[in-house]
Structure formats: C-alpha cells, structure tokens
Ligand SMILES: Nc1ncnc2c1ncn2[C@@H]1O[C@H](COP(=O)(O)OP(=O)(O)OP(=O)(O)O)[C@@H](O)[C@H]1O
C-alpha cells in the first residue's frame with residue numbers, strides 16, 4: 001500500500017512538472033473540451049509562474065500562521081500564560097469562523113488589492129488547526145516525563161526545547177500540514193482580488209466559459225495538494241519515528 | 253548527612269506533610285513506608301525542592317537547600333521518579349546522559365560513563381545503548397531509570413517506589429543490585445515504598461508515615477521489637493513478625509561454640525534462611541563454617557528461635 005502511494009505521488013509529480021513546463025503538449029487532450037475554436041490551454045500567463053506565486057503565498061501565509069499559533073500554544077501552556085488561553089482561543093477561532101471571502105472583502109478596502117489581502121485571509125484561516133494541534137501536542141506530554149525533567153534539573157526553557165517540543169512535534173506538524181492543504185485550495189479565491197495564483201486560470205475559465213481552463217486550474221491545485229500532503233506526511237513520520245515509534249522510517 | 257527539620261507542606265486546608273524531622277546518615281539507606289496518600293512522595297520531593305515546603309527546612313551536609321539554586325541542587329541529587337519517567341524520545345544512552353549533558357561534560361566522558369553504567373546494570377551497551385525506552389521490558393526500563401539517576405555520580409539518591417511495577421523475581425534482583433551499588437559507592441539513599449517486605453530488606457533505617465505524620469523512625473529491629481503504639485504496631489505486628497526479625501540477624505549473631513554433624517552453614521546467612529535449612533535437613537543443629545573450613549561452632553533451632561522475639 002505504502003509503495004503504491006509513493007509511486008502514485010511520483011507519477012503525479014512527473015505529470016505536474018511536464019504540464020506546467022510544457023502545457024502546450026497537452027493541447028490535443030483538452031481540445032475536445034473547448035468550443036468555437038477557443039484556446040485549449042491557458043494562454044494568459046505562464047502556468048509555471050502562477051504555480052510558483054500560488055505556492056509562495058500559501059507557504060508564507062502558513063509559515064506566519066505557524067509562528068503565531070505555535071508561539072501562542074507555547075505561551076498558554078506555560079503556567080504564567082494560562083490566563084491567555086480563552087483570549088487566544090477566541091482570537092484563533094475568529095480566524096476560522098470568518099470565511100476567507102469575507103476577510104478578503106474587509107481587507108481590500110484596508111490594504112488594497114493584490115497579495116496582501118490574500119495573505120491576511122490565509123494567515124487567519126490557517127491559525128486554528130496549528131494552534132489546536134500545538135495545544136494538544138504539548139498537553140499530552142506525560143506528567144511523569146515533565147516531572148522527571150524537572151527532577152533532573154532542567155530549566156523551564158530546556159524542558160520546552162529538549163522535552164516538550166520534540167514530543168509534541170509530530171502533532172504540531174500535522175496541524176501545519178492541515179493548514180497548508182486547506183490554504184492551497186483557499187488561495188485560489190485570492191485571484192478575485194488580483195493576487196497572482198492558480199485561481200486566475202479557474203476564473204479565466206469561468207469568465208470565458210472555457211471548461212479546459214477550469215479543469216487545468218483545478219487539476220494543478222489538486223495535484224499540488226496531493227504532493228504537499230505526501231511530503232509533509234513523510235516529515236511527520238520521520239519526526240514520529242524519532243520518538244522511538246515502531247514505524248521506523250522506510251524509504252517511502 | 254541530610255537533616256530534615258520540622259518540614260511541613262500544606263495546600264489549602266489539607267496538610268500533606270506535618271512537621272516531619274529526621275536525620276539520614278551519609279552512606280545509609282533510609283526507607284520511607286506508609287499507606288497510599290500518607291505523604292511519602294511529598295516528603296521526598298521536598299528534599300530536591302520539586303515541592304516547596306510551607307515551613308521547615310532541609311540541610312544537606314549542613315547547607316540549607318534553599319540556599320542552592322534549584323537546578324544546581326537537582327543536578328547533585330539523583331532522582332528516580334515513581335513510574336520511571338524515561339524520556340520516550342531519547343535512546344537509553346540519551347536518557348542516561350541527561351544530567352551529564354546538562355552539566356556540560358564532554359562527549360567522551362559521557363560515552364564512557366554511559367557504558368560504565370550499562371555494564372553495571374548488566375545491559376549490554378552494544379545492544380541497549382541505542383534502543384528507545386518503549387522497546388525495553390519493565391525491568392530494563394527500571395534499571396535505566398536508576399542508571400540515569402546515578403549518571404552524574406550523585407552522593408544522594410532519592411527513589412520513589414522504584415521497584416513498584418516489577419514482578420517478584422526481577423524485583424528481588426533489582427533490590428540486590430541497589431544494595432550492591434550502594435555499598436560500592438557509599439551513596440546515601442532515601443527510598444519510598446509501601447511494601448513492608450522491601451522496607452525491611454533494604455532499610456538501615458525505616459521511617460513510617462501515616463496521614464502526613466512521621467510516626468516512627470528507627471532501625472528495622474527496633475521497629476519490630478518496639479513499635480510505636482497504634483498504626484506502626486498494626487503495620488509490623490503481622491503474624492510473620494518473628495520471621496522478619498530472624499531475617500535481620502545473621503548466623504554469626506546466634507552461633508554457639510562446639511561442632512555438630514551435617515552440611516555447614518555460612519556465618520553470613522540470615523537466621524530465617526538458616527532455620528529453613530534446619531527444618532529441611534530435619535536437624536536440630538548444624539555446623540557453622542566458611543566454605544571448607546573446619547567448623548568450631550554450631551547453630552541450633554532453639555538458638556535461632558530466641559532471636560525471633562524481643563529481648564527480655
Ligand atoms: N497538589 C496537591 N493538592 C492537594 N492535595 C495533594 C496534592 N498533591 C498530593 N495531594 C494529596 O496529598 C496526599 C499525599 O500525597 P503523596 O503523593 O505524598 O502520597 P504518597 O504517600 O506518595 O502516596 P502513594 O503511595 O499513593 O504514592 C494525598 O492524599 C494526595 O492526594
């Protein structure tokens with residue numbers, strides 16, 4: 001099963017690379033989906049550069065969410081930061097309850113069109129999974145392990161870095177993976193406010209009633225999601241195996 | 253020497269440890285016994301300041317522990333936590349190296365020390381150094397926990413029910429190992445247990461706690477022959493009290509002059525085991541001798557039995 005997944009992802013990667021590097025070679029495949037001699041392959045910009053912009057905004061927004069969410073998670077699991085738990089929870093929950101479209105609508109008048117509002121929407125949307133996972137990762141570190149660390153004279157900072165974070169890492173990484181995947185899809189709406197990204201392809205398809213464009217945008221996003229999910233899951237497994245897990249890392 | 257002076261811990265309305273004073277001599281094993289919830293762990297954890305006392309103080313070799321920064325204090329005191337508390341994300345070697353690393357020992361010295369300890373606890377370094385705790389049996393985990401506590405060569409070792417989860421055979425072995433290590437390094441040990449058998453087996457002195465209070469702090473023999481009225485008396489006063497008393501004394505304490513027929517008994521065997529030998533051999537008396545030496549003394553059933561009751 002494991003190998004099937006790995007091989008599948010390998011094929012998807014190859015297919016994706018060929019497609020975004022030489023999209024025109026797929027023209028015959030998409031021509032049946034077009035009418036009235038419309039272009040079968042997206043022709044209003046380079047797919048490669050759109051894909052890179054798309055990834056860039058997702059990665060930067062998720063990285064920013066991760067820094068804030070993990071930081072908050074650490075803060076509210078300290079004895080001195082416990083009182084900030086309700087506040088942090090509501091903050092993070094707001095980010096998730098507000099639909100990204102609404103955030104865009106509010107952000108545009110404030111920061112203008114382009115990457116900025118998209119970044120804000122993705123950043124807010126990505127906080128919750130990472131925060132909740134950080135919280136559960138840190139709180140499920142066994143009490144006796146922490147007590148042992150204290151009993152051997154580890155300072156609070158060392159306990160955090162040498163014991164708590166390593167033990168919570170797989171769970172935190174899972175949160176980051178979930179946010180990244182959600183944001184890969186959500187980032188397509190950024191194109192409605194003129195952020196560069198794969199949403200442009202989909203929107204162009206919708207505007208000109210071009211099924212081929214629609215499909216191309218959707219497929220590239222879907223393949224990216226599958227690949228990123230596979231890569232981040234592998235990192236998670238590696239982190240978990242460092243914890244002495246039974247699933248020792250095999251080339252997957 | 254550890255001097256515990258009027259140590260008290262209160263949380264809200266409840267008193268977990270109530271005005272406990274006792275002195276633990278250097279190089280001895282003190283066992284703290286008592287029922288669950290008696291305050292044993294709390295007392296132990298006030299020694300390395302994992303819990304801050306409400307009042308009273310602890311002196312180690314005359315120095316108030318409150319005057320030592322808490323992390324430095326704990327680097328000097330080995331601590332075996334109830335339920336072993338090994339770091340699941342670190343290998344056996346990594347676990348044992350914890351305190352030496354905190355102290356900044358160099359790699360070579362740490363590696364040497366880890367191997368030395370693994371050898372000491374009969375865990376082959378080649379096989380065990382790189383295993384993770386969850387791949388060890390309970391007995392092996394427990395040994396690694398003790399090895400970790402001993403890593404930085406502490407003069408004082410605190411152990412909270414270190415053998416609680418072990419089966420009787422492994423437990424006996426672990427206790428024997430502990431005694432051997434204690435003899436070899438002269439470590440001062442304070443050990444908590446709720447097993448009376450273990451207390452009598454290991455303790456040079458036994459502290460009996462109940463309901464937050466220290467009821468009696470004495471040698472095992474004193475505890476058996478002169479128990480404080482009430483809880484302690486009930487605790488030690490079970491039907492096997494004479495046998496416990498016998499296992500505290502050696503053949504050399506009860507032997508009488510003159511030879512006797514039969515297989516000789518070593519003078520360092522305890523009286524309980526000697527009595528078993530006599531019963532099994534169907535003899536009234538057996539010669540006492542080291543190995544193949546000729547016997548000049550003997551041990552008798554009546555001589556042994558007189559040690560199984562308080563001196564008149
Ligand atoms: N933080 C706390 N707040 C209130 N009560 C506590 C706290 N910690 C422990 N206790 C109570 O104090 C009493 C003594 O606890 P302690 O852990 O010292 O007992 P113990 O003798 O070690 O018991 P055991 O043999 O079960 O380990 C128990 O009744 C326990 O429930």
Ligand SMILES: [Mg+2]
Pocket residue numbers: 292293294334412
């Ligand atoms: Mg306890």
